[in-house]
Amino acid sequence: xxxxxxxxxxxxxxxxxxxxxxxxxxxxxxxxxxxxxxxxxxxxxxxxxxxxxxxxxxxxxxxxxxxxxxxxxxxxxxxxxxxxxxxxxxxxxxxxxxxxxxxxxxxxxxxxxxxxxxxxxxxxxxxxxxxxxxxxxxxxxxxxxxxxxxxxxxxxxxxxxxxxxxxxxxxxxxxxxxxxxxxxxxxxxxxxxxxxxxxxxxxxxxxxxxxxxxxxxxxxxxxxxxxxxxxxxxxxxxxxxxxxxxxxxxxxxxxxxxxxxxxxxxxxxxxxxxxxxxxxxxxxxxxxxxxxxxxxxxxxxxxxxxxxxxxxxxxxxxxxxxxxxxxxxxx
Amino acid sequence: xxxxxxxxxxxxxxxxxxxxxxxxxxxxxxxxxxxxxxxxxxxxxxxxxxxxxxxxxxxxxxxxxxxxxxxxxxxxxxxxxxxxxxxxxxxxxxxxxxxxxxxxxxxxxxxxxxxxxxxxxxxxxxxxxxxxxxxxxxxxxxxxxxxxxxxxxxxxxxxxxxxxxxxxxxxxxxx
Numbered sequence: 001x002x003x004x005x006x007x008x009x010x011x012x013x014x015x016x017x018x019x020x021x022x023x024x025x026x027x028x029x030x031x032x033x034x035x036x037x038x039x040x041x042x043x044x045x046x047x048x049x050x051x052x053x054x055x056x057x058x059x060x061x062x063x064x065x066x067x068x069x070x071x072x073x074x075x076x077x078x079x080x081x082x083x084x085x086x087x088x089x090x091x092x093x094x095x096x097x098x099x100x101x102x103x104x105x106x107x108x109x110x111x112x113x114x115x116x117x118x119x120x121x122x123x124x125x126x127x128x129x130x131x132x133x134x135x136x137x138x139x140x141x142x143x144x145x146x147x148x149x150x151x152x153x154x155x156x157x158x159x160x161x162x163x164x165x166x167x168x169x170x171x172x173x174x175x176x177x178x179x180x181x182x183x184x185x186x187x188x189x190x191x192x193x194x195x196x197x198x199x200x201x202x203x204x205x206x207x208x209x210x211x212x213x214x215x216x217x218x219x220x221x222x223x224x225x226x227x228x229x230x231x232x233x234x235x236x237x238x239x240x241x242x243x244x245x246x247x248x249x250x251x252x253x254x255x256x257x258x259x260x261x262x263x264x265x266x267x268x269x270x271x272x273x274x275x276x277x278x279x280x281x282x283x284x285x286x287x288x289x290x291x292x293x294x295x296x297x298x299x300x301x302x303x304x305x306x307x308x309x310x311x312x313x314x315x316x317x318x319x320x321x322x323x324x325x326x327x328x329x330x331x
Numbered sequence: 332x333x334x335x336x337x338x339x340x341x342x343x344x345x346x347x348x349x350x351x352x353x354x355x356x357x358x359x360x361x362x363x364x365x366x367x368x369x370x371x372x373x374x375x376x377x378x379x380x381x382x383x384x385x386x387x388x389x390x391x392x393x394x395x396x397x398x399x400x401x402x403x404x405x406x407x408x409x410x411x412x413x414x415x416x417x418x419x420x421x422x423x424x425x426x427x428x429x430x431x432x433x434x435x436x437x438x439x440x441x442x443x444x445x446x447x448x449x450x451x452x453x454x455x456x457x458x459x460x461x462x463x464x465x466x467x468x469x470x471x472x473x474x475x476x477x478x479x480x481x482x483x484x485x486x487x488x489x490x491x492x493x494x495x496x497x498x499x500x501x502x503x504x505x506x
Contacts, residue, residue: 003348004369032412033392037410040390082466101481102480103405103459103462103468105481107404238476238480240481
């Protein structure tokens, strides 16, 4: 592991000022489950670390609000997953947390850090001699002609087909979540759907955040779609694995008719992927296996497979269909 | 730096490392340490404090062999920078039961149910299992399997492990 200097910060504003003054190569450290892991692989090589774990102001979360749910960026995944109100009123959010990683990692990982979790692409993590535009801009993409069973079907480019691996962000995107970001010039709010960028020609730039920005809060508007929701995750093994395909689905039903629907898919795209067109297909219609299938196929519209990952298009379609049926049962 | 020097201590850069003063209580004993900020909690426990119960399996948080408790919560010590244990209470398998006392009910249950073969994953399994019960995630074999999924046993002793936790959970609640 490369050497780095280490300091702890006592407040969010102090942390942001410190990183703005520290120059390039400085990173915030929260749970460390991504950053420290990648530092061990020499994929991340920060020259300086600002540890933000003692910022108690960012630990709290509140799911009892009448207009929005509020999650401090340093709330731990396990604590939020165990919140009874969240499990009852927003099962998709709770499931997206407890179906991710292991309890050990959920005890460590923060919500804000989880949003910024980096890809599990083996060519990114593996380092030399594999080419990776995300790890080393301009070096190429070994996945295009490599083993791409787990790579993206949606949102990829010739420069990168690495999957965004997170679960929580997929569920949050379905619920129109926003994040509050603190930078050297103050605080601003970003729709979560706008946080992650598609790789295009610059896959090393993954979000719209500046290096000195700190996510301080996640906010989810209260919605009547919460209870009839699910995060359905299909994996190579039953637990503790990344998604081959996943779907966050939420419904508001009246009798057999869909009044409103939210669909986002994960595990198959380069960023959390909201499927708005698929939602529109369902609204005002009965939810049957036929309409669900039609919406799911629309969600995967434009999917582009390589030699090894074509099976995941149909898998993702069926994942969305199953998720819609699970959510319907909760309506 | 290469595979034989995972901590990069043999790098050409010979400047002294800026250590970070860190105080932690491990199995009830207070330690004041000057730590290389690169060091994992696992390496500090094993190499500086001589507590080799927690094992290094994958060193990337994927196998659970390094599981310890920090302030009573189970974590992967290999993915925990040791400086983050500052002002915290760490419990390893060595601190689970008193040296001159009975085994912890979970340790005894692992013996009774033959919940291991080679034993390399066992300290991590037991520390995870104790936390699993304390969290309230040991209500059924299905829930135990879900909440123990972060601990891999390549000998495949899972049937015994689940049986041991089912057996130990009510004994721990009584204790």
